[in-house]
Amino acid sequence: DARVTQTPRHKVTEMGQEVTMRCQPILGHNTVFWYRQTMMQGLELLAYFRNRAPLDDSGMPKDRFSAEMPDATLATLKIQPSEPRDSAVYFCASGLLPKGSDPTDTGELFFGEGSRLTVL
């Protein structure tokens, strides 16, 4: 049963600490997304990769957040230094888009179970 896998499921840390969240997209998918979910803002897009290349990270605070795809089976989202306002559930999603798709197409996204981050 193919699924997006995220680790850790839960993370409690202190302000100023580095946090790294990991995602294993569904094998064969060529798009990866990072979303943040809070009660106030709902689902916010942070970053978007296609074929491992970052296409859009305009939703991400650049001074402290960074997203990478070291290889096709791993995507990471790092926060350094973390702040209490970063407390949220972070979702990774992956999808499969055919060649020649519009660069803005996202297709059907399949979400992981999320990483719940609490920054004290």
Added chain:
Amino acid sequence: GQQLNQSPQSMFIQEGEDVSMNCTSSSIFNTWLWYKQDPGEGPVLLIALYKAGELTSNGRLTAQFGITRKDSFLNISASIPSDVGIYFCAGKTSGSRLTFGEGTQLTVNP
């Protein structure tokens, strides 16, 4: 940017009742997706719509892509307790990113 309005924000219904929720956008969309999120889980795709007027069913769920291309609705027939969760619409127009609605929290009383 695009705006998506999803309503209602929450619904409290009795088991067996039918449910209807909808989303409207300020832009013309070419894709509408409906997701369900269970507590502590990620959103799961229920139905995808790609053509204006398209009506698609998935079990007791039916969703339609509005003719004006600015709205979509999701119906759930004969609700059961496991239908509880948050339902999200998501839509996009060519040249823009997928936008999510704020969600409809559904509670089903046995």
